[in-house]
Amino acid sequence: xxxxxxxxxxxxxxxxxxxxxxxxxxxxxxxxxxxxxxxxxxxxxxxxxxxxxxxxxxxxxxxxxxxxxxxxxxxxxxxxxxxxxxxxxxxxxxxxxxxxxxxxxxxxxxxxxxxxxxxxxxxxxxxxxxxxxxxxxxxxxxxxxxxxxxxxxxxxxxxxxxxxxxxxxxxxxxxxxxxxxxxxxxxxxxxxxxxxxxxxxxxxxxxxxxxxxxxxxxxxxxxxxxxxxxxxxxxxxxxxxxxxxxxxxxxxxxxxxxxxxxxxxxxxxxxxxxxxxxxxxxxxxxxxxxxxxxxxxxxxxxxxxxxxxxxxxxxxxxxxxxxxxxxxxxxxxxxxxxxxxxxxxxxxxxxxxxxxxxxxxxxxxxxxxxxxxxxxxxxxxxxxxxxxxxxxxxxxxxxxxxxxxxxxxxxxxxxxxxxxxxxxxxxxxxxxxxxxxxxxxxxxxxxxxxxxxxx
Amino acid sequence: xxxxxxxxxxxxxxxxxxxxxxxxxxxxxxxxxxxxxxxxxxxxxxxxxxxxxxxxxxxxxxxxxxxxxxxxxxxxxxxxxxxxxxxxxxxxxxxxxxxxxxxxxxxxxxxxxxxxxxxxxxxxxxxxxxxxxxxxxxxxxxxxxxxxxxxxxxxxxxxx
Ligand SMILES: Cc1cc2nc3c(=O)[nH]c(=O)nc-3n(C[C@H](O)[C@H](O)[C@H](O)COP(=O)(O)O)c2cc1C
Ligand code: SF4
Ligand code: FES
Numbered sequence: 110x111x112x113x114x115x116x117x118x119x120x121x122x123x124x125x126x127x128x129x130x131x132x133x134x135x136x137x138x139x140x141x142x143x144x145x146x147x148x149x150x151x152x153x154x155x156x157x158x159x160x161x162x163x164x165x166x167x168x169x170x171x172x173x174x175x176x177x178x179x180x181x182x183x184x185x186x187x188x189x190x191x192x193x194x195x196x197x198x199x200x201x202x203x204x205x206x207x208x209x210x211x212x213x214x215x216x217x218x219x220x221x222x223x224x225x226x227x228x229x230x231x232x233x234x235x236x237x238x239x240x241x242x243x244x245x246x247x248x249x250x251x252x253x254x255x256x257x258x259x260x261x262x263x264x265x266x267x268x269x270x271x272x273x274x275x276x277x278x279x280x281x282x283x284x285x286x287x288x289x290x291x292x293x294x295x296x297x298x299x300x301x302x303x304x305x306x307x308x309x310x311x312x313x314x315x316x317x318x319x320x321x322x323x324x325x326x327x328x329x330x331x332x333x334x335x336x337x338x339x340x341x342x343x344x345x346x347x348x349x350x351x352x353x354x355x356x357x358x359x360x361x362x363x364x365x366x367x368x369x370x371x372x373x374x375x376x377x378x379x380x381x382x383x384x385x386x387x388x389x390x391x392x393x394x395x396x397x398x399x400x401x402x403x404x405x406x407x408x409x410x411x412x413x414x415x416x417x418x419x420x421x422x423x424x425x426x427x428x429x430x431x432x433x434x435x436x437x438x439x440x441x442x443x444x445x446x447x448x449x450x451x452x453x454x455x456x457x458x459x460x461x462x463x464x465x466x467x468x469x470x471x472x473x474x475x476x477x478x479x480x481x482x483x484x485x486x487x488x489x490x491x492x493x494x495x496x497x498x499x500x501x502x503x504x505x506x507x508x509x510x511x512x513x514x515x516x517x518x519x520x521x522x523x524x525x526x527x528x529x530x531x532x533x534x535x536x537x538x539x540x541x542x543x544x545x546x547x548x549x550x551x552x553x554x555x556x557x558x559x560x561x562x563x564x
Numbered sequence: 565x566x567x568x569x570x571x572x573x574x575x576x577x578x579x580x581x582x583x584x585x586x587x588x589x590x591x592x593x594x595x596x597x598x599x600x601x602x603x604x605x606x607x608x609x610x611x612x613x614x615x616x617x618x619x620x621x622x623x624x625x626x627x628x629x630x631x632x633x634x635x636x637x638x639x640x641x642x643x644x645x646x647x648x649x650x651x652x653x654x655x656x657x658x659x660x661x662x663x664x665x666x667x668x669x670x671x672x673x674x675x676x677x678x679x680x681x682x683x684x685x686x687x688x689x690x691x692x693x694x695x696x697x698x699x700x701x702x703x704x705x706x707x708x709x710x711x712x713x714x715x716x717x718x719x720x721x722x723x724x
Contacts (some may be wrong), residue, residue, distance in 0.1 A: 120686075120687070120688070121690065121691050121703060122687045123700070123701055123717070124688050124694060124701030124702055124703030124704075125691055125692060125703045125704065143698075156690035157690070158689050168585065191594070198578075208666065232641070258658035293685075293687065294684070294685065295685070296646035296647040296648045296649075296684070296685045296689060297646075297647065297648045297689045298687070298689070299687040299688070299689055299690065300693075301643055301687075302687035303687075332609050334593075334603075334630045335642075335684075335686050335687065335696075336685055336686075336687060337696075337699050338701075372589065372590065373589070373593050374589075374630075375589055375592070375593070375628035375629070375630035375631060376628055376629035376630035376683075376684075377628050377629060378626060378684065390586050390589075391585075391586040391614075392586035392587055392589060392614075392624070393586075393620075393624065393716065394623055394627040394628075395627060395628075410585065410586075449622075451689065451690065453648040453651075453688060453690050453692075454647065454648040454649075454652060454687035454689065454692070455652050456690070459689075459690030459691060460690050461690075482652060490701040491647055495647075517705030519591075525648075525689065527647045527648045527651060528651060529651045530651075533651065538647065538650070541645075541647070541650070545646075545684065548629075549684075551627075564568075
C-alpha cells in the first residue's frame with residue numbers, strides 16, 4: 110500500500126527549508142523504489158515546528174519537527190527500513206501535540222491535513238457541505254443564519270457580517286459584487302495567507318455562499334503582492350473549482366452564476382482599508398473614499414458590494430454546514446465563535462492558534478506560546494496592527510473579546526499578536542510607527558490622521 | 565532590441581486586459597513581471613491603450629510601492645522591516661545586508677546585480693526575520709545567513 114508523507118508547501122515552511130526537505134525526500138524515495146506518495150499539504154500552523162514532516166501510519170499521522178534535508182536519510186530509515194522507532198526529530202502523533210489539541214479549529218479545521226489544491230481532499234473533509242445547505246435555502250434565510258451565528262468581521266472593525274449582507278441583499282441592483290479583502294497588511298498577521306495557501310476552497314466556498322445570500326454574480330479577491338505563494342495556490346484552486354462546476358455559469362447545477370477573479374495588490378498599506386481597496390480595484394490610486402455612501406450600498410464600480418476579510422468569509426462554510434448555534438456556542442459576550450490568533454515576534458512557539466473568544470493573553474503567550482523566544486521576560490505586545498496598541502504586561506490577563514479590549518483602549522484587529530521582550534526600545538518602535546505612517550499615508554487629508562494617532 | 569521587447573510586452577499586456585474592468589493594476593503587473601519595472605516611456609502607451617491620461621497612469625504607478633520605475637538588478641532581495649521581524653533582530657539583519665552589499669534601500673550593487681528593497685511584512689511573522697529573494701522566502705535570518713545568501717547570489721552570477 111502506498112504510504113503518504115506530508116511536507117507543507119506553506120510559504121513560511123518553505124522559508125524554513127520545506128522545499129529542500131521535499132527534494133531530498135523525493136530523491137531517497139526514488140533511489141529506494143519506495144511505494145511512497147509525497148503530499149505537499151498546508152501548514153498546521155505550528156510554525157515553530159516547521160518544516161513539520163508527517164507520515165501516515167496505522168495509528169494516525171506521526172510528526173517530525175524542524176526537519177532539515179540532512180535528516181531525511183535517517184528519517185526515511187525510521188519510517189520504512191525498520192530502524193528503531195525513535196528519531197530525535199519525532200514529536201509523536203501530530204493530533205496529540207497540546208498546542209494543536211487545545212485549539213478549537215472551526216475555520217482552520219482542514220489546514221495541514223489536506224493537500225490545498227485537491228478538491229477530493231476538500232470534499233472528503235466536510236468541504237462544500239455549507240454550499241449545499243445554502244443552495245437549498247432562499248437568500249434571506251442564508252443571511253438570517255449568518256446574522257444568528259454572531260459572526261463579526263475579522264478584518265479589524267468587527268462589524269456584524271449578517272447585517273452587512275442584509276444591506277446588500279436589500280439593495281436592488283442588476284450587478285452586485287463580493288470583494289474579499291486579502292490585503293493583510295498588519296505586522297504579525299498571517300491567518301489570511303495561511304487560509305489561502307492551506308485551504309483555498311474554503312474561501313471560494315465562503316464567497317460563493319455570500320454571493321447566493323446577496324445576489325452577486327462576481328467576486329474579487331484583492332491579494333497583497335507580498336504573497337506570491339498564496340497567489341499561486343489560489344490561481345490553481347480557482348481553475349479546479351471552475352473545472353468541477355463550483356464556479357461559473359451554473360454553480361453546482363443550480364443555474365446560478367458566480368465567478369471569482371484574483372487581483373494582485375501593489376504594496377500600499379492603506380489599500381487594506383475597504384474604500385481605498387475599491388478605488389484600487391477600479392484601477393486608481395488608493396485614496397480613501399468618504400463614507401457614506403457605504404460600500405454595501407455603493408461600492409465597487411458604484412454597485413452594492415459585500416467587502417469581507419478572508420477569515421470572515423472562510424468561517425462561513427462551517428456556519429452553513431453546522432448551523433448558527435454550532436458557531437455561536439463558542440465565545441463570550443458579543444464576541445461569538447472562534448478567532449484564528451497569530452502568535453508572532455519574540456515568542457518561543459510562534460504560529461496560529463484558533464480559539465474561542467474569551468481566551469486570555471496570558472494563556473496565549475505562555476500556555477501556547479511558551480514565553481519569549483529569547484528567554485528574556487516579555488515586556489509588551491502589539492495587537493491590532495500599527496493602528497492598534499502596545500499592551501503592557503500588567504494587562505496580560507485581558508480576555509480576548511471585542512468589548513473588553515475597547516474598554517481597555519485596545520483593539521483585537523485581525524488577531525495578530527507581536528511579542529517583544531525587555532530589550533525592546535519603545536522610542537525606536539514609536540519612531541518606526543511614525544515613519545511607516547508617513548510612507549503609507551494616502552495623502553488625502555492633511556495632516557494625515559494616521560500619523561496624528563502616533564504623535 | 566530591448567525596446568522592441570518592451571513594446572511587445574506592453575501591447576500583449578494591453579491586449580490581454582482589453583476587456584478587464586479596472587485594468588490598470590493588472591496591466592502594470594504584467595509589464596513589471598516581464599520587464600522588472602515600468603519604463604517611463606511606457607506610460608504614454610499604456611494611457612492611450614486604456615483611455616486614461618498620462619498623468620493618471622503616472623499617478624497610479626507612483627502611488628503603489630510595488631511598482632518600480634528603474635530597472636532592478638538580476639536578483640532582488642526584499643527584506644521585512646515590520647514590527648514582528650524587528651522583535652527578533654531584523655534591524656541587525658538589514659544593517660548587515662546594507663553593509664555587505666554596500667548599498668541602501670532601493671539601490672543596486674555597483675555591478676548592477678543585486679537590488680535591495682524594504683518590505684512591510686511577508687506573513688512570516690512567526691519565523692522572522694524574513695526576506696524574499698527573487699520571490700522565494702527565507703525565514704529566521706541572521707547576520708551570518710546574510711553572508712551565505714550574498715555569496716550564493718554572487719556565485720550564481722559567476723556561473724553564467
Ligand atoms: C488603515 C486600514 C487598514 C486596513 N487593512 C485591512 C486589511 O489588511 N485586511 C482587512 O481585511 N481589513 C482591513 N481593514 C478593515 C477594512 O476596512 C474593512 O473593515 C474589512 O475589510 C471588512 O471586512 P470584515 O467585516 O470581514 O472584517 C483596514 C482598515 C483600515 C482603516
Ligand atoms: S491621508 Fe491618511 S488619514 Fe487621510 S485617508 Fe489617507 S491614510 Fe487615512
Ligand atoms: S513582520 Fe516581518 S514577515 Fe511579518
